Amino acid sequence: MLRPLPLLLTLLTLFAGACSAPVQDRSGEEIRVAIGSDLRSTEPGVDRDASTDDIMNHVVEGLVGYRSDLTPGPVLAKAIERSADGLTYRFKLRPDVLFHNGEPLEASDVVWSIQRQLRPDSRFLCKNWYDGSEGLEITGVRATQPDEVEIQINEPDALFLTKLANFQCLLGVVHPNSAKADGTWVSPIGTGPYTISDWQKGRYVLLERFEQYQPSDLPKDGFAGARIPEVERIRWMVIPDAASARAALYSGDVDLIYNVDAADLDDLRAHDSVRILTSPSLDWNVLLMQTSDPILQDRKVRLAISHAIDRSRLAEAVTAGISSENPSAVAASSPYFGSVQRTGNEYDPQLAARLLKESGYDGQTLRITTNRRYQHMFDNAVFIQAMLKDVGFNAELDVTEWTAQLSRYFAGDFQLMTMGFSARVDPALAYAAFLGDKGTDGWAQWQSAEASELLLAAGRSSDPAERQKAFDKIHRLMVRDAPMINLYNHYIIHAVGPRVEGYEAMPTNKIALWGVDVDEQAQGSN
Amino acid sequence: MLGYALYRILLVIPTMIIVAVIAFSLIHLVPGDPAVLIVGDAQNTELLAKTRADLGLDRSPVEQFFIWSGNILQGDFGVSIASGEPVLELLWSRFGVTAYVVLVATLVSTLIAVPAGIFAAWRQNATADVAIVGLAILALSIPSFWAGIVLILVFGVELGWLPTVGYVPPSEGLIKSLSYIILPVVALTLIQAGTVIRMARAAAIDELRLEYITYARSKGLSDFAVLSRHLMPNALAPVLTIIGFILGTLLAGAAVIETVFTLPGLGRLLVDSILGRDYPVVQGGVLLIAVIYILVNLAVDLVYPLLDPRVRLT
Numbered sequence: 001m002l003r004p005l006p007l008l009l010t011l012l013t014l015f016a017g018a019c020s021a022p023v024q025d026r027s028g029e030e031i032r033v034a035i036g037s038d039l040r041s042t043e044p045g046v047d048r049d050a051s052t053d054d055i056m057n058h059v060v061e062g063l064v065g066y067r068s069d070l071t072p073g074p075v076l077a078k079a080i081e082r083s084a085d086g087l088t089y090r091f092k093l094r095p096d097v098l099f100h101n102g103e104p105l106e107a108s109d110v111v112w113s114i115q116r117q118l119r120p121d122s123r124f125l126c127k128n129w130y131d132g133s134e135g136l137e138i139t140g141v142r143a144t145q146p147d148e149v150e151i152q153i154n155e156p157d158a159l160f161l162t163k164l165a166n167f168q169c170l171l172g173v174v175h176p177n178s179a180k181a182d183g184t185w186v187s188p189i190g191t192g193p194y195t196i197s198d199w200q201k202g203r204y205v206l207l208e209r210f211e212q213y214q215p216s217d218l219p220k221d222g223f224a225g226a227r228i229p230e231v232e233r234i235r236w237m238v239i240p241d242a243a244s245a246r247a248a249l250y251s252g253d254v255d256l257i258y259n260v261d262a263a264d265l266d267d268l269r270a271h272d273s274v275r276i277l278t279s280p281s282l283d284w285n286v287l288l289m290q291t292s293d294p295i296l297q298d299r300k301v302r303l304a305i306s307h308a309i310d311r312s313r314l315a316e317a318v319t320a321g322i323s324s325e326n327p328s329a330v331a332a333s334s335p336y337f338g339s340v341q342r343t344g345n346e347y348d349p350q351l352a353a354r355l356l357k358e359s360g361y362d363g364q365t366l367r368i369t370t371n372r373r374y375q376h377m378f379d380n381a382v383f384i385q386a387m388l389k390d391v392g393f394n395a396e397l398d399v400t401e402w403t404a405q406l407s408r409y410f411a412g413d414f415q416l417m418t419m420g421f422s423a424r425v426d427p428a429l430a431y432a433a434f435l436g437d438k439g440t441d442g443w444a445q446w447q448s449a450e451a452s453e454l455l456l457a458a459g460r461s462s463d464p465a466e467r468q469k470a471f472d473k474i475h476r477l478m479v480r481d482a483p484m485i486n487l488y489n490h491y492i493i494h495a496v497g498p499r500v501e502g503y504e505a506m507p508t509n510k511i512a513l514w515g516v517d518v519d520e521q522a523q524g525s526n
Numbered sequence: 527m528l529g530y531a532l533y534r535i536l537l538v539i540p541t542m543i544i545v546a547v548i549a550f551s552l553i554h555l556v557p558g559d560p561a562v563l564i565v566g567d568a569q570n571t572e573l574l575a576k577t578r579a580d581l582g583l584d585r586s587p588v589e590q591f592f593i594w595s596g597n598i599l600q601g602d603f604g605v606s607i608a609s610g611e612p613v614l615e616l617l618w619s620r621f622g623v624t625a626y627v628v629l630v631a632t633l634v635s636t637l638i639a640v641p642a643g644i645f646a647a648w649r650q651n652a653t654a655d656v657a658i659v660g661l662a663i664l665a666l667s668i669p670s671f672w673a674g675i676v677l678i679l680v681f682g683v684e685l686g687w688l689p690t691v692g693y694v695p696p697s698e699g700l701i702k703s704l705s706y707i708i709l710p711v712v713a714l715t716l717i718q719a720g721t722v723i724r725m726a727r728a729a730a731i732d733e734l735r736l737e738y739i740t741y742a743r744s745k746g747l748s749d750f751a752v753l754s755r756h757l758m759p760n761a762l763a764p765v766l767t768i769i770g771f772i773l774g775t776l777l778a779g780a781a782v783i784e785t786v787f788t789l790p791g792l793g794r795l796l797v798d799s800i801l802g803r804d805y806p807v808v809q810g811g812v813l814l815i816a817v818i819y820i821l822v823n824l825a826v827d828l829v830y831p832l833l834d835p836r837v838r839l840t
Binding site: 034037038040041047048049123125126127128133168169200201202203204237238239240241243244245247248250251253254373400401402403404405406407408409410421422432433434436440441442443444 | 556557558559560562563564565566567568569570571572573574576577580608609610611616619620675678679682683686689690691692693785786787788790794795798801802803
């Protein structure tokens, strides 16, 4: 026979006790950051996503990293020397750098790390950047002195250091004990300002300050320069639900949320204690058009679509005014973004309707593939559908699940698709994301021998003026061919709680918490 | 009863084979593969092909099924594509979180809902009955995610009494652990209590019409004695079925509640795994859920004759 009353009383007593317990252990210096998904792996550049990059960039460092102005600057390197023929790079290493296991960094460790990532069976995501399959090849890496590494490449490449600094494909330097003798990854023994002290899968990743960290003498500058770990611990808390993450920020259970949707800005603004950082990012949003589709292979139809879309209104509405239209693949914050990049196929519904008539379009259905996981992609699709209908297109939405959409993107299996590309700091890398051979690469959106030649030239040249000329020409070709439509650069919305001091959002939308401190006296208020 | 239990346990084998085929087929029929998520927007056709080959996705689905089922027979559920963890270990750790929260919620909801339902039946059509039934309908009508968010905003944000997010296992301190699960337990209790109250009330009303209740009252027993000693045990049997059903469903994953309260439970794992096409986890998870359902239903069936002696298991 059940005796519910005593049980209930016991339970209520326990609950009452629990309620009187401290809500969160906020003792010590700890920053809590909400991340939408758990760390995928601890091996940089192999199995990653945005959250993984953000965490691992505090643990593992490369020779170079992006400065605030997106140029590559030294991290583990102290000085970088380029030979006159552009084929040899010498990296002098910073002195007194220690790995997390206490061993000093030597040039041989850098050589080992790079060779490991570039070996034939490696799953390093950007091996194609260095193995010659796209032109550039690292032909040799050697330690010329205990504190000097020499890297030889097959041809001059203006983007070599830019690629080395890439945070998504970090050629990170780790101690050889990070992997087994057969190359299997164990765990990262890096040189970063923080070490992974605890990873409770599905709950949090806890980083602890590396007390023996020796920061660079240079001032903090984006990912380059001094990385001073002010705060003792960083706890990356896995909070997949955006509303829960905001509630946790308001209550003080987390100190920083990022990748906030523009639709949630008003909610954030209602809380005085929250500091909101907004700016346009390097990520950019596009409408892909499958140029091998029977309807869309007609350039007039594609141009009609281009002229039917009011990018300015679209950007204003979807980004809550944070970003504005950008008809180019060159990021608006890039030094290569000039008057040429500002011009595109203007919004002109009459011209769009005329072009459509001339093309012989007969009301066939055009399907715009999109997803609900990324709200801005869905919003883009809804706006574009309405604009296309206004000029006479029979456009329908094809809402699918994100992974399915991504598979269709890789296979080229769509007519129109709203998509976003992640940040590429150099225009050459941005164009390389969609320029290719449509016969072999399903992801290639634009096949143009002329543009490919220009891109290759822009990659080889170190002369900014020469590169600008090449990018201008590519942009003009793209406007003419209309293989896809660049809409706008995405936005950055970070929300910071009252305890955090010295945090700044970076244009790359990456999180760097070195140099950031917490004020233990500051209290959140609603 | 032992023979019946053995018979039911043996039935697990064909059930699991069918479940395995369905689980494998369904997840592989969903378009999209995990390799594209790993490669992301690194536009690299060669790497995509290599990743697919590394994951065994370049083989035919039939071949993949036989490799997977052959490994399962040897106790190898594979490793998660997303995290690289052994699937069985991963499922077990996540199931522990779900079981902890769901069992506490079921206990609380049963302790509240069964007496409330019986009391409502006892006071049928009176104010108390109308109030209890009204509250039960309200609890049933509230979407769990909404209830979760409102609880977080009230008790976590406005009052600051309880943590808004996170999970602490009991091994790290029971009181602290309970403080983290109070809100999800309340949200889950709301889901369960509405159904159980209505079921308990209906079962009790049926029993109240029977002669033995009239006889018990005529003996001069107090209301409490009639309710607790005579009515409740008899009304409990049908209620147990519905509790077992709810328990099985929630143990299989209270995905929405787990997502809102950031509990690293089985439901959230499975939803993430489906979205990430983490085939080994999804397939292993579905098998685990099937086993949970079978065991919970078996347990309910075995307890039934203890509550209702008219039931015989053969």
